[in-house]
Amino acid sequence: MTDADDGPPTEILDGTYRALSEHGYADLTLNDIAAESDRSKSLIHYYFDSKDELIDTFLRYLYDRYTDHVNETAAGETNWKQLTSLLERLFDEDESEQQFRTVLLEVKAQAPYNEPIRERLVEFDAALFERLEAIITAGIESGEFDTSVDPDRAAECLTATIHGAHARQVAIHQSTDRVYETVVEYVGIHLAADGNQQVTH
Amino acid sequence: MTDADDGPPTEILDGTYRALSEHGYADLTLNDIAAESDRSKSLIHYYFDSKDELIDTFLRYLYDRYTDHVNETAAGETNWKQLTSLLERLFDEDESEQQFRTVLLEVKAQAPYNEPIRERLVEFDAALFERLEAIITAGIESGEFDTSVDPDRAAECLTATIHGAHARQVAIHQSTDRVYETVVEYVGIHLAADGNQQVTH
Numbered sequence: 249m250t251d252a253d254d255g256p257p258t259e260i261l262d263g264t265y266r267a268l269s270e271h272g273y274a275d276l277t278l279n280d281i282a283a284e285s286d287r288s289k290s291l292i293h294y295y296f297d298s299k300d301e302l303i304d305t306f307l308r309y310l311y312d313r314y315t316d317h318v319n320e321t322a323a324g325e326t327n328w329k330q331l332t333s334l335l336e337r338l339f340d341e342d343e344s345e346q347q348f349r350t351v352l353l354e355v356k357a358q359a360p361y362n363e364p365i366r367e368r369l370v371e372f373d374a375a376l377f378e379r380l381e382a383i384i385t386a387g388i389e390s391g392e393f394d395t396s397v398d399p400d401r402a403a404e405c406l407t408a409t410i411h412g413a414h415a416r417q418v419a420i421h422q423s424t425d426r427v428y429e430t431v432v433e434y435v436g437i438h439l440a441a442d443g444n445q446q447v448t449h
Numbered sequence: 450m451t452d453a454d455d456g457p458p459t460e461i462l463d464g465t466y467r468a469l470s471e472h473g474y475a476d477l478t479l480n481d482i483a484a485e486s487d488r489s490k491s492l493i494h495y496y497f498d499s500k501d502e503l504i505d506t507f508l509r510y511l512y513d514r515y516t517d518h519v520n521e522t523a524a525g526e527t528n529w530k531q532l533t534s535l536l537e538r539l540f541d542e543d544e545s546e547q548q549f550r551t552v553l554l555e556v557k558a559q560a561p562y563n564e565p566i567r568e569r570l571v572e573f574d575a576a577l578f579e580r581l582e583a584i585i586t587a588g589i590e591s592g593e594f595d596t597s598v599d600p601d602r603a604a605e606c607l608t609a610t611i612h613g614a615h616a617r618q619v620a621i622h623q624s625t626d627r628v629y630e631t632v633v634e635y636v637g638i639h640l641a642a643d644g645n646q647q648v649t650h
Contacts, residue, residue, distance in 0.1 A: 272562045274475035350561050357558030359620035360551050361473045370621045405610065405631040412613025419560035420571045430606040434635070 256295035259285045261309045264302065269347045273354040300364065307355065307368040314348075315375045327387030331435065334379065338410050339428035341417070349414040377407045384439065393439045402439065406431065457496035460486045462510045465503065470548045474555040501565065508556065508569040515549075515573055519580045528588030532636065535580065539611050540629035542618070550615040578608045585640065594640045603640065607632065 263285020271280050278299070282289045296302040317337065321330055352372070359366040380403035387393035409431060416422040464486020472481050479500070483490045497503040518538065522531055553573070560567040581604035588594035610632060617623040 272559065274559065275562070353558050353561070356616060356620040357554050358473065358475065360554070361476070366621060373617060373621050373623065401627055401631045404627045405635075408613035408617060408625075408628045409606065409610040410613065411616055412609035412611065415557060415612055415616055416574060416609060419557040420567060420574050422574065424609075426602055426605045427609045430602045434606075434639075437639075 256305060257285075257287065257291075258309070260287055260292055260295065260302075261285075261306050263287065264306045265310070265351060268351045268354050273358055300362070303355075304364055304368065307365065310351070311368065311371060311375070314372055318375050318379045327383050327390055327392050328440075331380075331383045331387065331439075332432065334383070335406075335428065335431060335435070338376075339413065339424045339431075341424060346417065350418045353415055353418050373407065373411075376410065377403050380406050387439070391441055394441045397439050457506060458486075458488065458492075459510070461488055461493055461496065461503075462486075462507050464488065465507045466511070466552055469552045469555050474559055501563075504556075505565055505569065508566065511552070512569065512572060512576070516576045519576050528584050528591055528593050529641075532581075532584045532588065532640075533633065535584070536607075536629065536632060536636070539577075540614065540625045540632075542625060547618065551619045554616055554619050574608065574612075577611065578604050581607050588640070592642055595642045598640050 260281065263281050263283075266284040267276055267280040270284075271277075276299075278289050278292060281302070282292060285292075292302070296305065318334070320333075320337070322333075325333070355365060356369060359369050381399045384393060384397060384399040384402055388395055388397060388399065409427065413424040413427045417424050461482065464482050464484075467485040468477055468481040471485070472478075477500075479490050479493060482503070483493060486493075493503070497506065519535065521534075521538070523534075526534070556566060557570060560570050582600045585594060585598060585600040585603055589596055589598060589600065610628065614625040614628045618625050
């Protein structure tokens with residue numbers, strides 16, 4: 249995303265990201281965001297009437313990054329490869345991924361009390377679910393995945409497992425490695441059409 | 450838990466629970482806790498020097514409720530029955546369960562910035578993981594579960610899936626039904642020793 253003439257500088261949104269990941273939502277202040285974005289509080293006020301409005305714009309900005317990440321594909325990849333690459337990215341433990349998950353957990357905890365935030369988060373969740381479902385559906389059509397697989401249920405269960413693994417990593421520093429291995433094994437055993445099971449190994 | 454002469458009234462801890470579930474951690478004030486517990490702020494100050502100390506005592510109190518819930522068993526239950534009953538409780542969607550999950554999500558989002566809270570949450574997570582692992586291990590020994598099952602990995606994956614399903618329910622109002630069905634099916638196919646697979650159906 250680049251700065252448009254009529255939009256807020258991305259520095260403010262990037263500063264919000266860093267402030268959220270360092271202080272959490274409960275202790276987030278406009279001062280933190282101003283400091284992290286190297287912009288004045290008055291400039292932030294110029295673009296945003298309220299913290300809610302800033303967070304809403306921030307979440308739309310973050311959503312673009314998230315969907316780029318979730319939908320990333322290399323040309324000519326099989327559905328198997330797309331699914332395993334996606335899982336690999338989603339279970340990646342590098343620092344920037346953990347920072348992203350921390351920010352998302354902070355925002356998630358506001359959702360029960362903040363309807364606009366909840367609406368944005370529904371979109372994040374749907375982006376992941378729909379991507380998983382699309383790969384699985386395409387894989388069934390191409391013969392890579394077993395026809396007995398229900399794409400909806402498989403995608404939903406994977407979505408929940410991924411969310412839970414992320415929350416545990418961020419909140420209690422539990423590595424996602426073991427869950428990743430188990431999920432890859434599950435995908436290999438359950439989704440693979442007969443004779444295709446070696447693909448994940 | 451009953452009021453001990455030297456401990457804080459449980460009303461304060463129950464009030465903290467209600468205040469957290471209604472306002473969230475970010476907007477939680479001592480006034481809210483006082484109002485919800487029908488106790489004065491000065492009485493709360495008498496027992497707790499700080500909000501951190503109150504939250505720590507609250508989480509120990511909540512932990513007792515949580516472990517009672519997780520470890521609940523009826524006499525003579527098979528390991529199968531214990532596992533499926535536990536999953537049924539954990540995927541229950543009634544209002545009090547959703548309230549509990551909301552409170553836990555609020556607390557979870559503090560963990561990245563608050564080490565004492567993180568330590569308490571590690572115990573919540575371990576209680577669930579260890580209970581699942583113990584049932585699966587016992588079920589392998591009794592011949593109910595397949596000997597090829599790795600109790601650690603199965604318990605870890607189930608723990609992550611349960612956490613994720615709870616967070617999605619609380620944050621984006623996504624029903625846990627479909628994940629529950631898929632998990633029960635997974636347990637039936639993967640964990641059951643051959644010939645035992647009908648038990649979950």
